[in-house]
């Protein structure tokens with residue numbers, strides 16, 4: 001008997017059920033069933049079409065299709081009349097509860113208990129009375145990953161067919177995707193797959209994001225392709241998962257016939273994608289209104305609920321979330337906290353990946369404007385020819401050619417909220433005067449319009465250029481610079497942060513979705529020596545990979561690190577005093593003024609010794625290639 005059945009029988013026994021006992025054939029009252037269906041209205045509504053389709057596949061095979069709620073109470077059934085009669089005798093009918101607690105091992109109850117599909121055939125049922133059945137059930141989960149119901153096909157055990165389980169799984173997936181779409185009427189939704197022909201099919205991954213690009217949720221195949229848990233995905237953005245700012249997504253969909261997107265996921269896997277910008281407010285309707293070649297126009301968005309996405313994003317980060325003990329960062333947070341809601345423009349300086357956008361979002365989330373939109377604009381990623389219409393919008397007929405409809409610019413989209421101008425140093429010089437006028441007069445005039453529209457936005461800018469240098473070189477307007485830099489804060493690069501250990505712990509916990517993983521002390525010392533040119537972006541990606549490599553080992557060590565990272569560390573040369581500390585902790589490093597190269601040699605030698613000089617085994621143990629070992633230990637060549 002399969003493991004899942006044995007475990008289920010043990011549970012059934014523990015519930016005090018007796019296999020020979022007569023079943024409780026009771027069903028809940030008609031009114032209570034109606035109430036239950038009302039309570040599960042979304043599930044019921046979206047499941048019925050899939051149940052009909054499924055039933056068409058199995059009609060006249062002495063089978064029935066059943067839908068239950070999360071507790072295994074049957075909400076609806078469809079079946080062949082002769083089998084329905086038989087099924088009624090064991091209360092396989094609406095209103096009856098089929099949890100394991102009530103009926104012992106059975107496909108519905110076991111699928112709920114195991115949170116996975118279950119096939120329970122003939123005498124695998126705990127109750128003898130159910131031995132005449134063969135049942136295939138798959139749980140239906142919502143966009144939080146919670147089981148909200150079960151889809152089941154039950155029939156006479158003599159009618160068993162091995163394809164039934166696959167059909168049930170596919171139908172459950174269909175229902176889940178319907179529920180997912182209904183839950184995110186007001187969001188950016190990406191449909192993606194490594195194979196473009198799978199987009200639009202049941203196999204596609206779907207992920208939803210707020211207008212600002214924060215991750216909201218993903219369907220079952222989306223989670224599988226992204227390779228991360230719900231918990232781990234909560235800190236992600238469209239950019240961190242697919243390597244593209246949402247602003248670039250909008251650009252793509254403003255072209256007359258947008259092609260499929262070619263995206264590189266965080267794990268390096270390339271996927272094709274099609275986005276739907278299903279945002280209710282008028283700000284994106286023009287994007288939605290333009291159908292793609294040969295495709296019907298997307299269905300109209302639901303009634304406006306502009307708070308929905310903003311609220312979801314706000315829950316995900318605030319300034320408190322960023323405090324991890326570094327004094328430079330504490331100062332930054334103290335400073336920005338003082339100006340929250342004071343209409344003082346904030347300019348964030350910092351190297352790439354230091355968290356400038358995250359800080360801007362956190363400032364917005366903690367500000368009195370949190371209910372309003374947070375609109376990021378990456379001035380470097382929008383082509384110079386498009387940035388003007390992008391920012392200021394344009395009137396109907398402002399252009400000849402494909403883009404005839406008017407569009408609301410990003411500045412107006414941010415009305416009542418925050419406009420985040422990332423890479424402001426790359427703003428074309430010719431536009432800087434126009435932006436300055438908007439900030440001073442608080443009015444926007446779309447291209448091709450003679451009307452000015454009042455606008456109320458808080459502006460946060462970010463740059464990793466030295467703007468004073470750009471002013472000196474005639475690339476940036478001094479007057480705009482002074483208008484934007486009400487409060488200038490500088491985010492420290494990771495190599496200067498004193499809270500690296502806390503940061504690492506936090507990222508590991510978020511990425512793994514568990515508290516079990518730790519970083520080996522000697523690794524932390526190596527991290528302290530590293531320059532981290534990609535800052536948080538690099539550290540997060542590295543730890544994400546290392547967690548996967550560590551699997552169920554839970555202590556992340558050098559052999560879980562990618563080769564190129566170890567190569568960078570080796571190439572960086574002497575590692576400084578912290579390495580000596582590491583020697584005391586981990587016994588990995590030679591005592592005294594160790595050099596990184598020495599550390600590596602020592603590790604490789606020890607591992608070689610452990611594996612009797614076998615280079616392949618050593619390479620495997622250290623998670624590097626054999627070539628790396630040969631390269632680093634020339635005497636082996």
Ligand SMILES: Nc1ncnc2c1ncn2[C@@H]1O[C@H](COP(=O)(O)OP(=O)(O)OP(=O)(O)O)[C@@H](O)[C@H]1O
Pocket residue numbers: 235236237240322350351352353354355356357358359422464507536537540
């Ligand atoms: N304090 C932090 N804790 C955890 N992750 C962080 C932190 N700061 C930034 N990150 C992560 O690092 C990545 C880069 O962050 P972000 O986009 O805010 O940086 P940036 O400075 O705006 O980068 P760029 O200049 O390249 O646009 C994101 O995935 C973000 O979630």
